[in-house]
Amino acid sequence: MERVIVVGGGLAGVRAVEALRAKGFGGRLTLVGAEPHRPYDRPPLSKAVLAGERDDTTVDASWDTLDCELLLGHRATGLRVQDRVLETTAGELPYDGLVIATGAETVRLPGPGRQHVIRTIDDALELRSLLVPGARVVIVGAGWIGAEAATTAAKLGCEVTVLEAAPAPLAVALGPELGALTVPWYAEAGVSLRCGVKVSSIEEGGVALVDGEFLPADAVVVGIGVRPSLDWVSGLETANGVVVDASLRTSRPEIVAVGDCAAWWSHRYGRRLRVEHWDAALNAPEVAAATLLGQEAVYDDPPYFWSEQFGRMVQYAGYHQEAERMVFRGDPENDRSWAVFWLTGDLLQAVLTVASPRDFMQSRRLLAAGAPVDAERLTDPSVPVRNAVLAVS
Secondary structure, three states, rough: OOOOEEEOHHHHHHHHHHHHHHOOOOOOEEEEEHHHHHHHHOOHHOOOOOOOOOOOOOOOOOHHHOOOOOEEEEOEEEEEEOEEEEOOOOEEEOOEEEEEEEOOOEEEOOOOOOOOOOEEEEEEEHHHOOHHHHHHEEOOOOOOOHHHHHHHHHHHEEEEEEEEEEOOOHHHHHHHHHHHOHHHHHOOOOOOOEEEEEEEEEEEEEEOOOOEEEOOOOOOOOOOEEEEEEOOOOOOEEEEOOOEEOOOOOOOEEEEEOOHHEEEEEEEOEEEEEEOOOHHHHHHHHHHHHHHHHOOOOOOOOOOEEEEEEEEEEEEEEOOOOOEEEEEEEOOOOOOOEEEEEOOEEEEEEEEEEOHHHHHHHHHHHHOOOOEEEEEHHHHOOOOOHHOOOOOO
């Protein structure tokens, strides 16, 4: 290959560039990014950036050494796979290899009112200017981003109300039983949480609910999810993301996909996954680069993410949706630190920990190893998680 184009200026994009060079690609390399900024990390946007602790989260990359052409402030507009041409706002770009890493875009609500999202550095900086003491802030969605935004806004002295359509926070991600355990966190932080509430539209000056109620607001934040940013893609199979195999290869051998926009096949879980988290954007490009260069590689890491909310570090790894049962380590209603394990037989499928980093790190190693565990020892806080492995005769 003489020219490889990486489409997407986020973390997955820059890591793909680095991996291609590290694996010996010496041809022409171009990165196309829709934002005018150099690639940056997104997790701090709803935390340190929104809180005013940081203004810049640029990824540390040696662009001169990488010898990569940067087309920033330009977006992909079309793809002609037969001709191997990427259409962009900078013109048509022929390629021999293509890395799709365009990530995801936020879902918005109907209505003419201003609604803020936290997806880009510009989004976070704009919202930050409104989070002043006494400001009325309404956050739609009690998921990971909503909880983090509520945490920061409350710390800055705002009057915060969080609206959630589901019966509990995080109900979609973790289920209503676990989500309900986080309800007291909102009250502790002085945040008003209203579950089972549906929004009709975002209007000027506030939020209109389906039942006719109107909530006045100085700032409305919408955090109800994202969708893959693939409106420019044609000629490839898509199904909740670009469909790729375990090597992150599309139906075209010269095209791979990584990050939030890739729906990859997991041998570990026997299903296709699309993971919207930093860890996948960091590690999957290594496999994508190898695949593009004709090397054998498979990406099958257990999904991992974390969230900082209401003074607690929440960490999750694995895939729990098809696990047989769920067990607790510690008492969530009385202990500040606790954990949840999802098991199928004696195999650990997923783990969630709250303010328990040691338990999480040991659990994550067990997940990666696929080691059988003793559930009774696993749920005993006096026994280190690493000591819950079953002896194999």
